[in-house]
Amino acid sequence: MTNTSASDESATLNDEQTAKVIGLAMDLAREGKTAELTEFLDHGLPVDAQDAEGNTLLMLAAYKGEVDTVSMLIGRGADVNMQNGRGQSPLAGTLFKGEDTISGLLVAAGADLDAGTPSARATAAMFGREHLLG
Template identity: 50%
Template sequence: MSDAETDDAELAEFAGRLFDMARRGDVRALAAYLDAGVPANLSNGKGDTLLMLAAYHGHAEVVTLLVERGADVDQQNDRGQTPLAGAVFKGEDEIVATLVRAGADPYTGVPPAIAAATMFGREDYVRLLESAPVTGPGE
């Protein structure tokens, strides 16, 4: 194995550990890596960001950390999904509220969070998302 291949393998392993931290909710370790320069919008091969993984897996502290560190709350993965839609899908009330406060757009993504809330009969989410300080399509 060449030095470049070794470096690539080590980098992939390191990135994998970071994504696992987001999935597990390891806020302290992830904060240390962000402090050391890891980008808050780091994404994996599927386009999932640290924020997407933390939101989908229900880790409100990590979501808050990433939002505070400038993570893009509307960044879509390769399937067009957003962290807000993932949190709506999983019924993560605190995370949905955090992302809305951070300016997440309920009308972006596939499906948009507002559509997911409607589909799952979450009228509480629909009201929250409709009151979000963003504009809908065409506005």
């Protein structure tokens, strides 16, 4: 017989609760609410958590131009090459959106220029932003 305290039971989230927490965290990433998102990570949310479409916190923050949030996520070890469910990489998304500063951060953090569909290299060529690839 296992002795489980009430605090142990409340620490485990069911699937619905987990989805809600991830959804809230994704909103914080999109909105650039770095301090609040950091608290989620400090309390155990994986830095590479993905939503139902496969987007990561980094992908959404990068796409929305949230420099401070992107910097924090990279500093926390976010995978700069993790693609979403459509095969898109964070770097390709920032090149598409014209987020020059964030593109530079991702390249400096080791983003793969040839990952994803289309690749960051192909996206840069489409939009005349090859100079952002380093």
